[in-house]
Amino acid sequence: xxxxxxxxxxxxxxxxxxxxxxxxxxxxxxxxxxxxxxxxxxxxxxxxxxxxxxxxxxxxxxxxxxxxxxxxxxxxxxxxxxxxxxxxxxxxxxxxxxxxxxxxxxxxxxxxxxxxxxxxxxxxxxxxxxxxxxxxxxxxxxxxxxxxxxxxxxxxxxxxxxxxxxxxxxxxxxxxxxxxxxxxxxxxxxxxxxxxxxxxxxxxxxxxxxxxxxxxxxxxxxxxxxxxxxxxxxxxxxxxxxxxxxxxxxxxxxxxxxxxxxxxxxxxxxxxxxxxxxxxxxxxxxxxxxxxxxxxxxxxxxxxxxxxxxxxxxxxxxxxxxxxxxxxxxxxxxxxxxxxxxxxxxxxxxxxxxxxxxxxxxxxxxxx
Amino acid sequence: xxxxxxxxxxxxxxxxxxxxxxxxxxxxxxxxxxxxxxxxxxxxxxxxxxxxxxxxxxxxxxxxxxxxxxxxxxxxxxxxxxxxxxxxxxxxxxxxxxxxxxxxxxxxxxxxxxxxxxxxxxxxxxxxxxxxxxxxxxxxxxxxxxxxxxxxxxxxxxxxxxxxxxxxxxxxxxxxxxxxxxxxxxxxxxxxxxxxxxxxxxxxxxxxxxxxxxxxxxxxxxxxxxxxxxxxxxxxxxxxxxxxxxxxxxxxxxxxxxxxxxxxxxxxxxxxxxxxxxxxxxxxxxxxxxxxxxxxxxxxxxxxxxxxxxxxxxxxxxxxxxxxxxxxxxxxxxxxxxxxxxxxxxxxxxxxxxxxxxxxxxxxxxxxxxxxxxxxxxxxxxxxxxxxxxxxxxxxxxxxxxxxxxxxxxxxxxxxxxxxxxxxxxxxxxxxxxxxxxxxxxxxxxxxxxxxxxxxxxxxxxxxxxxxxxxxxxxxxxxxxxxxxxxxxxxxxxxxxxxxxxxxxxxxxxxxxxxxxxxxxxxxxxxxxxxxxxxxxxxxxxxxxxxxxxxxxxxxxxxxxxxxxxxxxxxxxxxxxxxxxxxxxxxxxxxxxxxxxxxxxxxxxxxxxxx
Numbered sequence: 016x017x018x019x020x021x022x023x024x025x026x027x028x029x030x031x032x033x034x035x036x037x038x039x040x041x042x043x044x045x046x047x048x049x050x051x052x053x054x055x056x057x058x059x060x061x062x063x064x065x066x067x068x069x070x071x072x073x074x075x076x077x078x079x080x081x082x083x084x085x086x087x088x089x090x091x092x093x094x095x096x097x098x099x100x101x102x103x104x105x106x107x108x109x110x111x112x113x114x115x116x117x118x119x120x121x122x123x124x125x126x127x128x129x130x131x132x133x134x135x136x137x138x139x140x141x142x143x144x145x146x147x148x149x150x151x152x153x154x155x156x157x158x159x160x161x162x163x164x165x166x167x168x169x170x171x172x173x174x175x176x177x178x179x180x181x182x183x184x185x186x187x188x189x190x191x192x193x194x195x196x197x198x199x200x201x202x203x204x205x206x207x208x209x210x211x212x213x214x215x216x217x218x219x220x221x222x223x224x225x226x227x228x229x230x231x232x233x234x235x236x237x238x239x240x241x242x243x244x245x246x247x248x249x250x251x252x253x254x255x256x257x258x259x260x261x262x263x264x265x266x267x268x269x270x271x272x273x274x275x276x277x278x279x280x281x282x283x284x285x286x287x288x289x290x291x292x293x294x295x296x297x298x299x300x301x302x303x304x305x306x307x308x309x310x311x312x313x314x315x316x317x318x319x320x321x322x323x324x325x326x327x328x329x330x331x332x333x334x335x336x337x338x339x340x341x342x343x344x345x346x347x348x349x350x351x352x353x354x355x356x357x358x359x360x361x362x363x364x365x366x367x368x369x370x371x372x373x374x375x376x377x378x379x380x381x382x383x
Numbered sequence: 384x385x386x387x388x389x390x391x392x393x394x395x396x397x398x399x400x401x402x403x404x405x406x407x408x409x410x411x412x413x414x415x416x417x418x419x420x421x422x423x424x425x426x427x428x429x430x431x432x433x434x435x436x437x438x439x440x441x442x443x444x445x446x447x448x449x450x451x452x453x454x455x456x457x458x459x460x461x462x463x464x465x466x467x468x469x470x471x472x473x474x475x476x477x478x479x480x481x482x483x484x485x486x487x488x489x490x491x492x493x494x495x496x497x498x499x500x501x502x503x504x505x506x507x508x509x510x511x512x513x514x515x516x517x518x519x520x521x522x523x524x525x526x527x528x529x530x531x532x533x534x535x536x537x538x539x540x541x542x543x544x545x546x547x548x549x550x551x552x553x554x555x556x557x558x559x560x561x562x563x564x565x566x567x568x569x570x571x572x573x574x575x576x577x578x579x580x581x582x583x584x585x586x587x588x589x590x591x592x593x594x595x596x597x598x599x600x601x602x603x604x605x606x607x608x609x610x611x612x613x614x615x616x617x618x619x620x621x622x623x624x625x626x627x628x629x630x631x632x633x634x635x636x637x638x639x640x641x642x643x644x645x646x647x648x649x650x651x652x653x654x655x656x657x658x659x660x661x662x663x664x665x666x667x668x669x670x671x672x673x674x675x676x677x678x679x680x681x682x683x684x685x686x687x688x689x690x691x692x693x694x695x696x697x698x699x700x701x702x703x704x705x706x707x708x709x710x711x712x713x714x715x716x717x718x719x720x721x722x723x724x725x726x727x728x729x730x731x732x733x734x735x736x737x738x739x740x741x742x743x744x745x746x747x748x749x750x751x752x753x754x755x756x757x758x759x760x761x762x763x764x765x766x767x768x769x770x771x772x773x774x775x776x777x778x779x780x781x782x783x784x785x786x787x788x789x790x791x792x793x794x795x796x797x798x799x800x801x802x803x804x805x806x807x808x809x810x811x812x813x814x815x816x817x818x819x820x821x822x823x824x825x826x827x828x829x830x831x832x833x834x835x836x837x838x839x840x841x842x843x844x845x846x847x848x849x850x851x852x853x854x855x856x857x858x859x860x861x862x863x864x865x866x867x868x869x870x871x872x873x874x875x876x877x878x879x880x881x882x883x884x885x886x887x888x889x890x891x892x893x894x895x896x897x898x899x900x901x902x903x904x905x906x907x908x909x910x911x912x913x914x915x916x917x918x919x920x921x922x923x924x925x926x927x928x929x930x931x932x933x934x935x936x937x938x939x940x941x942x943x944x945x946x947x948x949x950x951x952x953x954x955x956x957x958x959x960x961x962x963x964x965x966x967x968x969x970x971x972x973x974x975x976x977x978x979x980x981x982x983x984x985x986x987x988x989x990x991x992x993x994x
Contacts, residue, residue: 066440082416089437328407
């Protein structure tokens with residue numbers, strides 16, 4: 016058991032269950048905790064309520080739902096093979112598009128950055144990745160990528176600074192990268208055997224200009240180092256980096272899980288040199304990986320929690336201060352790190368012992 | 384292993400059947416999405432009837448309350464004023480300023496309370512009436528807590544003044560105290576309270592006061608001992624009360640609405656010169672006595688107790704739990720931080736707590752379509768993570784109108800957030816291109832300093848010109864100025880338009896030179912050369928010789944360059960043949976015109992040299 020302080024905490028827990036009277040759940044408080052291995056805990060609680068219920072009319076299981084960049088549109092995909100887009104402004108729900116084109120359950124959808132227009136990617140059991148685009152008010156299939164031999168499980172758009180690039184992870188173990196080169200053309204790079212048995216998730220690192228953060232002269236493209244993380248059925252998380260010759264190389268292997276890695280999520284950058292990745296697995300564990308140095312070499316995992324069932328999905332809020340974890344135990348838990356480890360010192364249990372406990376080390380005081 | 388403080392509270396999402404399915408979750412920029420799903424990826428679904436609903440959840444719902452909005456708006460102004468208080472100010476003047484700020488916050492709370500009260504009364508249906516009433520009581524509790532904090536932490540009332548302030552505090556919040564005062568005042572005791580508290584003039588020192596009080600207290604005791612009022616039980620109990628007898632006080636429990644009322648009354652009669660540090664003894668025992676073991680303390684009671692114990696952090700923590708939004712703790716903590724109180728507690732993260740709370744509050748504001756502007760200022764005053772939080776949030780604001788976009792851009796530009804400016808301008812440029820508003824697209828790409836996009840838009844302009852024979856958005860192109868240098872294509876567009884202007888102004892020689900230079904300098908895209916050469920035709924056909932011999936040679940060079948590089952076409956259809964015909968005719972015409980011009984130019988130049 017680690018002696019080091021775990022600076023993560025258990026805040027909210029959303030439990031889905033049979034319907035209760037509306038007033039009951041509206042009044043339910045959602046609490047935020049912070050906790051530590053040794054000393055006491057803390058709580059902060061805020062109200063949460065359902066503000067809109069969108070009836071997607073999907074005829075089968077929904078597998079993913081994503082808000083666009085501004086929170087004005089919602090894309091959903093389902094086992095009924097369709098991808099639907101809704102306008103959800105002002106609490107409304109207007110169906111904008113019902114996109115057909117996949118021949119199997121659609122697993123994920125992902126919105127591209129609005130500077131490239133209204134673009135949505137979807138991936139499916141039918142081994143295809145389809146890119147949909149809105150032109151003149153109507154949504155159409157813009158491109159189809161059929162380069163995989165098995166179900167494509169995950170799609171993720173790169174940071175907009177890199178251009179329009181889509182990473183796709185498939186059950187055939189390969190990861191393909193589609194780069195838009197203009198005039199409706201997409202260039203494909205494939206990493207074969209990225210994960211044995213299959214790749215379940217891909218997630219891009221936020222764009223950070225290496226070295227100094229001084230403004231580059233305009234017109235000159237900064238030299239971004241493109242990186243992304245992938246999680247697979249080989250129980251590994253792999254970090255990939257684009258080399259100068261344009262080829263992708265495996266940079267790191269992160270080993271800690273004892274079963275298939277189901278999801279990885281690279282946290283948005285908040286301007287600090289630390290990088291953070293969350294991973295979850297069939298083994299019920301969620302790890303938070305952090306790397307302190309800018310070169311990205313030493314990653315250390317911290318166990319967030321061990322759940323009793325498979326953990327399927329992890330995702331970060333846009334300011335990276337809350338991590339959502341969807342588990343097989345039919346709950347979604349939201350986790351929040353305190354401002355710095357010390358915040359947890361105040362507690363009901365140890366009231367009166369207001370001093371900082373000695374076990375909190377300097378290293379833990381880094382803010383995420 | 385980690386221990387939990389207790390069970391985390393739970394929000395139930397109705398309609399999601401947890402027995403059979405899992406819950407899918409995702410983050411929106413402001414809201415959260417939840418829906419029923421099954422994560423195991425099987426091709427065939429298990430024929431379990433699934434829920435087609437997606438639930439959009441929001442934290443910080445209070446942001447949308449109409450009345451609370453005033454609270455947010457006005458407190459924002461007070462917040463800014465507080466941040467700008469001169470750091471140099473110390474001592475009494477600083478304290479009085481801080482007290483004033485505190486009172487301002489409180490008056491804003493009261494105003495909000497008033498308004499909500501009116502709405503509650505006027506409410507048509509009882510349910511919403513009840514909701515508003517409960518909001519009023521929450522606001523009232525907030526003001527109660529804030530007021531106490533002001534007395535204890537900001538005003539830092541010393542013994543003597545302390546009780547006065549506490550009396551005011553209770554009086555403000557509990558109406559019934561007046562009736563009790565009346566009772567006491569009506570007593571036969573010569574020293575009534577008004578003359579006792581002659582403090583405004585501050586003519587008495589604390590010791591004098593204590594002495595006076597002691598004397599009066601002994602007098603009362605003597606009356607009791609002597610059973611002077613034995614015949615009148617009412618007066619006797621009054622006497623006991625005035626001696627601070629708790630049992631007697633508690634007998635009048637119905638008149639005391641709560642324990643802190645009891646506390647202050649008790650202090651008034653037993654220890655009016657109570658010192659701040661002794662308060663908590665009385666507070667705890669008052670609470671215990673008043674509740675009498677019948678009920679347990681409520682959150683509000685715990686908060687007030689913590690305040691009496693001068694445990695600021697506990698106050699903040701308990702308020703955070705009890706209240707439904709961050710407004711209260713964020714502003715109170717900020718004010719206390721300005722009083723240098725968080726640091727004085729010598730806890731490492733004092734200042735960070737302020738920032739932590741402000742960040743939470745400001746983030747909540749960004750969920751609102753117009754309150755986000757307030758959030759910007761709050762982020763500005765968070766030195767560690769304010770800037771990056773602002774960067775992440777401001778990009779997500781939907782830019783529905785040009786006005787809003789400009790507002791957002793101005794905010795970014797003021798703070799040198801160049802990345803965000805670029806990103807937003809790119810988004811707007813793209814939107815404009817899709818809606819065929821080329822002029823708008825061009826100005827956005829110039830503002831974004833996006834050379835690639837500027838090239839794209841310029842190309843569109845040129846294409847439009849070729850199709851329609853005229854330019855749109857002439858104003859914009861004519862006034863590009865130094866922005867023209869952003870991209871070669873844009874420079875070409877600007878210069879080409881300049882050529883047209885010169886031609887219109889009949890400055891043929893200048894126009895001719897410019898036209899030629901566009902080709903020879905390589906700025907003009909090859910695809911456009913034919914158009915340029917065709918533009919040269921009228922200049923070549925003029926009566927006067929415009930192009931010099933040398934210029935004509937260069938034009939010929941360009942033409943040959945262009946024609947020699949044309950790809951050899953294979954089998955072509957009729958349209959292509961027709962196009963080819965036109966092309967060939969054009970080339971022939973040009974060759975002829977050039978030749979003729981050359982002849983005339985040579986003659987003219989030869990003659991001039993001669994004369």
